[in-house]
Amino acid sequence: MNRQQLFDNIQKKQSYLCVGLDTDIKRIPKHLLVNEDPVFEFNKQIIDATKDYCVAYKPNTAFYESLGSKGWQSLEKTIHYIPDSHFVIADAKRGDIGNTSKMYASAFFENMNVDALTVAPYMGEDSVTPFLGFDEKWVVLLALTSNKGSNDFQLDTQESVGQALYEKVMHRAQEWGSAENLMFVLGATHPEKFKELRAIAPEHFFLVPGVGAQGGDLKALSQYGFNKYCGLLVNSSRGIIYAGDGENFAEAAGNAAAKLQSEMADLLDQYL
């Protein structure tokens, strides 16, 4: 999916919501465990209930890998089930030497056919560029993450450039990719920074985790984070998929997604 198509969907749905499919077999409703593939069955019902309110899905590969090759199958089935109208981000935080990054790119962009993959920048340019050579496929590069550990290295000033590490990552990466194939992960737990972040990368989409369970502020980050293509995909995982825990879990997830979509429609109306 290209940037214009993503923006068209955002306008049509009046939503920039990404639903995170962090599906934990220990947390899904008990009545689903009789299914042959309970994880897929859960995701299927979550997708059916939320697809009208979101423009993207973000399966978190860790939750599938924790179930071995069977989990990997559930992931493949889930990605296949997501409608073509939705942007799919594999949240895998990969990144390795060139020949290895190429294999990850093949895994996610060719075989799984997702639209985007989260990538970690620590290993630098030649670990990221192998993911950038695919038509209408995207790297979502970690910059300033939503967790407490973002303080440990990302916020440190780099002597060579007089910028924090996350800023240097954002500047350097714009030499490697364009606003048509590169997004940044910027945590909602740093809402005070969104004006500055938008100034660093005016054209790029930001994937924003940390709304909901992690406590980020949707209004502030939208007000300061929007660009002319909206430029934000705001993710909620646990706040949506575990909104309910009984027979009506999918309905509860749909309601939670609808509530966020309605807030987003207001914010788009007010600030875009």
Added chain:
Amino acid sequence: MNRQQLFDNIQKKQSYLCVGLDTDIKRIPKHLLVNEDPVFEFNKQIIDATKDYCVAYKPNTAFYESLGSKGWQSLEKTIHYIPDSHFVIADAKRGDIGNTSKMYASAFFENMNVDALTVAPYMGEDSVTPFLGFDEKWVVLLALTSNKGSNDFQLDTQESVGQALYEKVMHRAQEWGSAENLMFVLGATHPEKFKELRAIAPEHFFLVPGVGAQGGDLKALSQYGFNKYCGLLVNSSRGIIYAGDGENFAEAAGNAAAKLQSEMADLLDQYL
């Protein structure tokens, strides 16, 4: 496996060689493709041919993921096939927010039962510590990698500490883990740095990729990198597993591993 057992194996084998199982279905000998699981068949023969000369194996998860759930099965079978006497490192370069890192830890330490997992430090303390709570399991944390992109961020001086990023990573991580559950990835392509690296972390094991295809210098890094537990696992992937490409590929791999083991025996004798 604990540190003493690893060192005992190094002394017994007179080897600190780790064989990297970066098994690419496009590069394995054609005659193996008739097997039901050619990737596993290749690995099985490589393991049989090299196990006397190495103390560790490092399957690179990218190569298995690129084949989807089938590849994940080949990985599981490969790990199961590696003798208990050998240290197994899943080279996956994972790292995410706490609840997600926990799932990766479960995937690799509980389900796959590997000894160690490579982890990327960009997201800081709470992305790394969930991997450190498993008895006799190890985090192998990226510090100074073997690729050209290691220049982009890792070598940058951090104003807060007056140290390069990789140094800060090594210092901070020693507050999180001990020499009994934490190793560092330090590329053989920086042999001039091994004296300094050993001074930063005198007790910890280093996993050293980049010997062979990437051109690192075994003698220099051994001379300066050894500690009283040897403290080095030197990895070679392509230089061993693709030493031959015909019917005799396993024999060629065994010979390549034996040659490195013999160099290592001399270096242990000379410098340990």
